[in-house]
Amino acid sequence: MKILVANLGSTSLKWRLFDFANGAERLLHKGGFERVANHSQAIEDCLAQLKTAGAIATENDLAAVGFKAVLAKGVNGCVRLDEAAVQAMEAFNAIAPAHNPPYIAGIRLFAKRVPNVPLVALFETAFYQWITDAATRYGVPAAWHEAGVRRWGFHGASHKFIAERSAELLGREDVAARARNLYVDGGATPVREPALRVISCHLGGSSSIAGIRNGVAIGNSLGMSPQSGLPHNNRVGDLDAMAVPFMMRTQGLSLDEAERQLCKDGGLKGVSGVSNDIRDIQTAAEQGNTAAQAAIDFFVHEVRRWIGAYLAELNGADALVFTAGIGENRGEIRAAICSQLDQLGIAIDAAKNCSTRGQEAVISAPDSRVKVMVIPTNEELVVAREVKRFLENPRTWQRTTLNG
Numbered sequence: 001m002k003i004l005v006a007n008l009g010s011t012s013l014k015w016r017l018f019d020f021a022n023g024a025e026r027l028l029h030k031g032g033f034e035r036v037a038n039h040s041q042a043i044e045d046c047l048a049q050l051k052t053a054g055a056i057a058t059e060n061d062l063a064a065v066g067f068k069a070v071l072a073k074g075v076n077g078c079v080r081l082d083e084a085a086v087q088a089m090e091a092f093n094a095i096a097p098a099h100n101p102p103y104i105a106g107i108r109l110f111a112k113r114v115p116n117v118p119l120v121a122l123f124e125t126a127f128y129q130w131i132t133d134a135a136t137r138y139g140v141p142a143a144w145h146e147a148g149v150r151r152w153g154f155h156g157a158s159h160k161f162i163a164e165r166s167a168e169l170l171g172r173e174d175v176a177a178r179a180r181n182l183y184v185d186g187g188a189t190p191v192r193e194p195a196l197r198v199i200s201c202h203l204g205g206s207s208s209i210a211g212i213r214n215g216v217a218i219g220n221s222l223g224m225s226p227q228s229g230l231p232h233n234n235r236v237g238d239l240d241a242m243a244v245p246f247m248m249r250t251q252g253l254s255l256d257e258a259e260r261q262l263c264k265d266g267g268l269k270g271v272s273g274v275s276n277d278i279r280d281i282q283t284a285a286e287q288g289n290t291a292a293q294a295a296i297d298f299f300v301h302e303v304r305r306w307i308g309a310y311l312a313e314l315n316g317a318d319a320l321v322f323t324a325g326i327g328e329n330r331g332e333i334r335a336a337i338c339s340q341l342d343q344l345g346i347a348i349d350a351a352k353n354c355s356t357r358g359q360e361a362v363i364s365a366p367d368s369r370v371k372v373m374v375i376p377t378n379e380e381l382v383v384a385r386e387v388k389r390f391l392e393n394p395r396t397w398q399r400t401t402l403n404g
């Protein structure tokens with residue numbers, strides 16, 4: 001069974017093709033285009049590359065195209081992308097202006113180009129379907145909550161991968177199985193005591209932290225929109241709601257301009273004034289740029305606050321996991337995040353931390369109560385696995401909630 005996972009940006013198309021033949025999971029092909037002006041042509045070129053590489057003979061060799069979609073109104077989980085599902089995504093364009101519109105455009109193009117191939121979305125919100133009502137709330141009137149002003153949580157594919165993989169690495173196959181089956185049985189797979197408590201830090205261009213108990217998320221730092229939570233590369237992160245009317249009234253900003261600045265000129269880019277890439281910011285900081293150093297210090301500060309939040313909610317942790325571009329590759333940022341947490345049972349081994357880049361490793365000191373780990377994430381594989389399950393048994397699998 002060959003499943004193509006398409007990752008769509010406003011000017012990019014990236015893909016991975018997985019083959020699940022004979023019970024194995026094989027990455028057959030991966031590729032992508034940046035600076036895409038014509039997505040229709042990019043899809044054509046993607047299919048041509050798959051054929052040239054011998055990965056498929058015709059489009060009909062694809063069992064499905066899977067999408068790591070962000071969120072939709074009233075639809076969650078893993079679903080077939082019919083017109084109603086696409087319209088439900090459109091209904092929340094204003095929540096994810098950088099993410100939903102390019103996905104919707106790409107999905108419509110794929111639907112036209114490969115009409116016989118099922119298109120299936122795994123929503124990034126899917127992992128948070130079992131968080132408590134309290135963890136979804138903002139202090140807003142009930143009508144706002146009903147309209148969608150609530151904490152959804154995102155990066156679900158990545159944090160689900162970490163939930164499963166960290167449990168495997170920690171020798172908790174029971175918990176790994178619960179995470180693996182989560183979207184099939186809603187967390188009913190039995191696990192033994194004690195509970196496995198994991199704090200997963202996805203730190204990259206977009207960043208978030210999830211608390212995970214026994215393979216199931218209890219919350220995520222991303223709230224209503226992908227602009228919330230930790231500061232991102234150029235998106236704002238959490239902000240006092242009164243800041244927007246304040247800046248509009250006192251600085252004459254229009255609503256559109258305020259939104260543009262928060263979505264495009266905020267986060268690490270806004271604070272540093274240098275770049276949206278942590279490598280450039282760090283170089284500038286080393287050369288004495290104080291705004292660049294302030295951006296790094298702010299990022300580390302915010303990550304520590306969220307780790308603290310989940311340490312409290314989970315009543316401690318068994319593992320603290322770093323993943324994504326910054327989490328996997330930036331030892332100095334991991335060291336800053338983990339400094340002076342020994343009273344909470346977190347101590348890293350400086351040498352192991354420095355030498356770990358982009359590979360699975362335990363980087364905590366031998367006497368650290370909490371295992372600190374680096375685990376490269378694999379979001380596309382999670383999408384492909386869930387799409388496969390959906391195709392095999394759409395009726396039991398599909399979980400469509402109407403709480404949006």
Ligand code: AMP
Nearest residue numbers: 204205206276277278279324325326329
């Ligand atoms: P992501 O969104 O996961 O691709 O992460 C992007 C962020 O991670 C950027 O701020 C990059 O500076 C950083 N990053 C990604 N890859 C590397 C790498 N190989 N070495 C250092 N930093 C990296």
